[in-house]
Amino acid sequence: MTLKWLFRDRMLAIGISIFALIVIAMLIGPFFVPNDPLEMSMSQRLQSPSFEYPLGTDFFGRCIFSRLIEGAKITFGLAAIVLVAALCIGVPVGLLSGYIGGRVDAIFMRLVDGLIAFPDFILAIAIAGFLGPNLTNVIIAIVVVKWVSYARVVRSCVLAEKEKDYVVAARLNGSSTSKIIVKHLTPHVISQIAILASLDLGKIILIISSLSYLGIGAQPPTPEWGAMLNDARPYFQTMPSLMLYPGLAIMLVVLSCNLIGDGLRESFDIKK
Template identity: 60%
Template sequence: MNAAPTTLASRHFMARRSAWRRMLRDPMSAVGIGLLAVLLLIILLGPYIVPNDPLTVKMAERLKPASLQYPLGTDHLGRCIFSRLVAGARTTLGFTGLVVLTVALIGLPLGLWSGYVGGRVDALLMRLVDGMGALPEFILAIALTGFLGPSLSNLMLSVVLVKWMGYARVVRSIVLSEREKEYVLAARVGGSGTWKVIGLHLLPHALSPVLVLAALDVGKIMLTISSLSYLGLGAQPPAPEWGAMLNDGRAYFQTAPELMIYPGMAILLVVVACNLIGEGLRDLLDIRSQ
């Protein structure tokens, strides 16, 4: 009696393990995983590896070159650039991850409900998505943040309000293509209710594309947060944040370009790593191949 479930479970496990092996053997995915692992390790060990207080101002030490005391030199206020980069990693990556998680938790259930139930809820949601989607996301985020006021929490709220619509649209399109298939119709005939059909049959098909979209969106959202912080709408001084560090170094680009190069390279590495991982997840989480 237990042979079939055991065989099915073992096949599922073998498929997952094989997919992970393929992903790790792919050079681009392996590079992305390695980069992200190093960055996460730096975040975890941040308080123990920073040589200086990232907020301490020492005007006598301003614009110092790299040394043992200051591994990447100092900024225009004498603060350790390396210490601020490590501290800023927690702020930038932490808030980016929180935004991505919030957006997915909003867009996924709304897209599932809208696509399966339809009716007025679906019509209202799609009109809202179409109306908001007519404007560029970045411009809309600037407008919302400017209306709410410059702060990192308001910036996060603005990005969430802008980004959840794309997730809801993707999930809705998947549900519309799956809800009339035979396995869903069989579940309905068998007496399954709405939430059971959504949870057992439609959610697995929608979850994989959402996870891939979230992995690819980490870089985009981080660029949005950093860009708005660069414009002065996000993290406020003296908080260490990569976009704010770019803004601080703008006036010294010709005399001390490292003030912008280091945070810019940090942002670039995270965006590249997340995009490489997202591409690898396309195969790992493809439910049709399993």
């Protein structure tokens, strides 16, 4: 896979560029503005942008830019954990369910059907609310609702591949089930997993921020983007920038993930 291949699609190139800029800002931002995102100074509250505070300060005198950068680390870190956990559960389930079939497939798919019957966000709110308001429970709640999509997609791919000649030949040659799944079937689902994961990353970040905005996720003074939106609500009319900055950050990340996902889908389209 070359850079030329990645950037031949305009939307994919734009998505990768936006995402890369956000990651670069997240990594190098603290070196330019070394303010403590949790340090409060009531004498500096609600300040306009300045050299010391590039985006101003909030109602507790905390540096908004530092909190955005630290919030990016928290939000991206949580989303990465959720995504990896969902992949580790959903992909093996989909592979086993699709290839083995029978009772194994029936059990897994009934569980998947039961979870997918509810909207992701509503089910995540219910689970997180039941477990209690903290980030660990948010991770558990989102993983529970997200692994099912990977299981269904992978199962569909395996069902389409397992009766093809190369898989039948592998079985006739005495290859074990695990070898067939790992060596022959897994490479055929990687592209679909990559597309779904890139689209899902934006959705996961949106769910994390939404749960924090509702008070179920990150708790004050944690500088998570959704929590920052929630904290800034009382000041929306007097200082709307307090909500504008984290809102734009969420929008740009979700937009870049969607552009990357759509671009990958176009690039992997074998019919083109």
